Amino acid sequence: MKILIVDDSSTMRRIIINTLSRIGYTDVVEAEHGKAGLEKLNQGGVEMIITDWNMPEMDGLEFVQTVRGQNPNIPILMVTTNAAKEDIVQALQSGVNNYVVKPFTPETLKEKIESLLG
Amino acid sequence: MDQSEIDALLKAAGSQPAAAKPKKSKDAPAAAAAPAQPASHAPAQGHGDASPEGQVISELDAVTAVTERETNKVMDQLDLISQLVGRQQALITEVMQQPGAQDKSVQEAIREIMASGKEIQDKVFEAMDLMQFQDITRQKLERIVFHLRQIHDYIVDLLGTGLKDENERASISHTIQTTGTRPDEQKAHADAVVEEFMKRQKKG
Numbered sequence: 001m002k003i004l005i006v007d008d009s010s011t012m013r014r015i016i017i018n019t020l021s022r023i024g025y026t027d028v029v030e031a032e033h034g035k036a037g038l039e040k041l042n043q044g045g046v047e048m049i050i051t052d053w054n055m056p057e058m059d060g061l062e063f064v065q066t067v068r069g070q071n072p073n074i075p076i077l078m079v080t081t082n083a084a085k086e087d088i089v090q091a092l093q094s095g096v097n098n099y100v101v102k103p104f105t106p107e108t109l110k111e112k113i114e115s116l117l118g
Numbered sequence: 119m120d121q122s123e124i125d126a127l128l129k130a131a132g133s134q135p136a137a138a139k140p141k142k143s144k145d146a147p148a149a150a151a152a153p154a155q156p157a158s159h160a161p162a163q164g165h166g167d168a169s170p171e172g173q174v175i176s177e178l179d180a181v182t183a184v185t186e187r188e189t190n191k192v193m194d195q196l197d198l199i200s201q202l203v204g205r206q207q208a209l210i211t212e213v214m215q216q217p218g219a220q221d222k223s224v225q226e227a228i229r230e231i232m233a234s235g236k237e238i239q240d241k242v243f244e245a246m247d248l249m250q251f252q253d254i255t256r257q258k259l260e261r262i263v264f265h266l267r268q269i270h271d272y273i274v275d276l277l278g279t280g281l282k283d284e285n286e287r288a289s290i291s292h293t294i295q296t297t298g299t300r301p302d303e304q305k306a307h308a309d310a311v312v313e314e315f316m317k318r319q320k321k322g
Contacts, residue, residue, distance in 0.1 A: 007253075
C-alpha cells in the first residue's frame with residue numbers, strides 16, 4: 001500500500017510518516033505542495049493520499065479537485081489546521097473522503113486510514 | 119540559535135530589502151483591494167516588496183524556517199534515541215537466549231529492562247507527535263499577519279470612507295479562534311461535520 005503525503009511542513013511529513021510506520025504502512029512518497037503531489041501521483045502506484053490544505057504553489061483543495069478529475073476513486077484524507085465547519089464541508093465537496101484537524105493523535109490517523117481502506 | 123541564524127533574522131527584519139527573500143507565502147495577506155477572507159484561503163502572493171507588510175512577512179518566514187529546522191533537529195535526536203533503544207532491545211533479546219541467562223531472576227530482570235525500553239520508545243513517539251506544534255504555530259503566526267493586514271486596511275478605510283459592516287469586523291479573529299492546539303481538540307467537531315455531510319449525500 002503506497003501512500004502519498006502532501007504537506008509543505010517537513011516536520012509534519014515526518015510525523016505522519018512516523019505514525020504510518022508504527023501502524024504498518026512503510027511505503028510512502030512525499031511532496032511539499034499540490035503541484036509536486038500531482039507529479040508523484042502521475043508516477044504511479046499510489047493507493048491513498050494524505051494531504052494538507054494550506055500550501056504554496058498549489059493548495060490542498062486545488063490538488064484534491066485536480067486529482068478527482070483524473071481519479072475519482074483514490075481515497076483522500078485531508079489533515080489540516082482548518083477547523084471551521086464551512087472549511088470541512090468545502091473539502092468534502094471537493095472530493096476529500098475524510099478529514100482530520102491538526103494536531104492529531106496517532107490513534108485518530110490510524111482510525112481514519114482504516115475506515116477509508118475499509 | 120547560532121550567530122548565522124541571528125544574522126538571518128536581523129537581515130529579514132529590515133536591514134535588507136524584502137525582495138531578496140523568495141520564500142513561500144502560503145498564507146500571505148491578500149492584496150489591499152481584496153475582500154476579507156480567512157487567511158488559510160488567501161491567495162499565494164510573493165513577498166518581493168519593501169513595504170512594512172512585506173518586511174513583516176519576510177521576518178515571519180525567517181522565524182518559521184528557523185523553528186522548522188530546529189524542530190527537525192529535535193526529531194533527529196528522538197529518531198536516534200529510538201534507534202538506540204531498538205538496538206538495545208535486540209541485544210537484550212540475544213542475551214536472553216544465552217545459557218548463562220536462563221536463571222529465573224535474570225530472565226525476570228531482563229523482562230523488566232525490555233518493558234522499560236518499550237516505555238522509553240513510546241515516550242519518544244509521543245514526543246515526536248507533539249512536534250506538530252511547530253506547524254500549527256507557524257500557521258497561526260501567518261494568520262496573525264494576515265489579520266494585522268486586515269486591521270491595517272480597515273483602519274485606512276475607516277479614516278477614508280467610514281465604518282465597514284459588522285460581518286467584516288467580526289471575521290478578523292475567526293480563523294485563529296477555530297484552530298486548536300491540543301491533539302484531537304477538534305476531532306468530535308470534524309467527525310460530526312463529516313457525518314452530517316455523508317448523510318446528506320446519501321439522501322440527495
